[in-house]
Amino acid sequence: MKILAAMSGGVDSAVAAARAVDAGHDVTGVHLALSAAPATLRHGARGCCTAEDAHDARRAADVLGIPFYIWDLAERFRADVIDDFVSEYAAGRTPNPCLRCNEKIKFTAVLDKALALGFDAVVTGHHARLVDGRLTRSVDPAKDQSYVLAVCTQRQLASAMFPLGDSTKTQVREEAAARGLAVADKPDSHDICFIADGDTRGFLARRLGAEDGPIVDAETGDVLGTHPGSFGFTVGQRRGLNLQRPTPGGDPRYVLSIRPVDNTVVVGSREMLEISQVRAEPVVWTAGVAPGERFTCSVQLRAHGMTSPTTVTVNGPVVTAVLDTPQVGVAAGQALVMYDGDTVLGSGTITAAQRTADVPA
Numbered sequence: 001m002k003i004l005a006a007m008s009g010g011v012d013s014a015v016a017a018a019r020a021v022d023a024g025h026d027v028t029g030v031h032l033a034l035s036a037a038p039a040t041l042r043h044g045a046r047g048c049c050t051a052e053d054a055h056d057a058r059r060a061a062d063v064l065g066i067p068f069y070i071w072d073l074a075e076r077f078r079a080d081v082i083d084d085f086v087s088e089y090a091a092g093r094t095p096n097p098c099l100r101c102n103e104k105i106k107f108t109a110v111l112d113k114a115l116a117l118g119f120d121a122v123v124t125g126h127h128a129r130l131v132d133g134r135l136t137r138s139v140d141p142a143k144d145q146s147y148v149l150a151v152c153t154q155r156q157l158a159s160a161m162f163p164l165g166d167s168t169k170t171q172v173r174e175e176a177a178a179r180g181l182a183v184a185d186k187p188d189s190h191d192i193c194f195i196a197d198g199d200t201r202g203f204l205a206r207r208l209g210a211e212d213g214p215i216v217d218a219e220t221g222d223v224l225g226t227h228p229g230s231f232g233f234t235v236g237q238r239r240g241l242n243l244q245r246p247t248p249g250g251d252p253r254y255v256l257s258i259r260p261v262d263n264t265v266v267v268g269s270r271e272m273l274e275i276s277q278v279r280a281e282p283v284v285w286t287a288g289v290a291p292g293e294r295f296t297c298s299v300q301l302r303a304h305g306m307t308s309p310t311t312v313t314v315n316g317p318v319v320t321a322v323l324d325t326p327q328v329g330v331a332a333g334q335a336l337v338m339y340d341g342d343t344v345l346g347s348g349t350i351t352a353a354q355r356t357a358d359v360p361a
Helices: 011-022 053-064 074-090 097-116 169-178 200-208
Strands: 002-006 026-033 068-072 121-123 128-131 134-137 213-217 223-227 254-259 264-268 275-280 294-300 307-315 318-327 335-340 343-355
Touching: 002 011, 002 097, 011 026, 011 053, 011 121, 011 169, 026 053, 026 097, 053 068, 074 097, 074 200, 097 121, 275 335, 307 335, 318 335, 318 343
Parallel strands: 002 026, 002 121, 026 068, 213 264
Antiparallel strands: 128 134, 134 343, 213 223, 254 264, 275 318, 275 343, 294 307, 294 335, 307 318, 335 343
């Protein structure tokens, strides 16, 4: 097959491209230029789109002996990922920019362009598996990326290849070294690539404007302190509140909700964070169709969060999940991903969460 290999400049995408070559495919490498001003990107290896990454990707392509190109998707990335990130925080939600990048850039813009150019599929270095066409967790739980891929449709998955899903990260690095790829020891990316200094709050303040607002106790309504902007907080956060008034029992307080309309951060006890019911929309059935109008499965509510046995009710594009085990730190804007064992059923964006104490028995 004629394959386009998305090469980020990291070890995973380099080995994924190498395995596609070994499988006998006609492989072309492509690196995505996602910044209109590359010099502003973070240097080093903390992000996934650093200034050095294009050079690393090109060197890997040279070792593999495949053609290599750079595609400029900076404007698309700005509109679909960066602007979305800012607007979600402005609305009091907590977005996942890596998930949005997979949805809007890698498996919409890139895949659509690849198919239009005559490629049969796109190969990436994601740690996930396709088993009989269905998205499934990686064999390496610590590196599994099925959560951020759960926004993909069946049509998109039909033209995707994830060669690394049956390997651990250690095995991938060992293979890269054996192949003579210079990225074998390159550190993994963890930070948001478009925030060069890692200061998310400062990034948002420059775009949304810093304005002091109250920190309010959820139970008493008392103002406990002030903050420089509600966008700098997320549900479940404990650090950075700088409150001068402890609880009567001396327990820490956590962010329960953010109200951007009046720039208010609401705090309370950890017990008040416990969520038993979550609504998400619109739902994408990664497996093709819903298992039914009402079914049991496990759900994951954060990229590296625990899973919880759940009863899901489907109402058109909306799903309501009642959790057997309450979870904390559930934030609107994150994804709810449904699993049948290791297989992804579908996903939706969290729009509402109901506290355990407020869910009828």
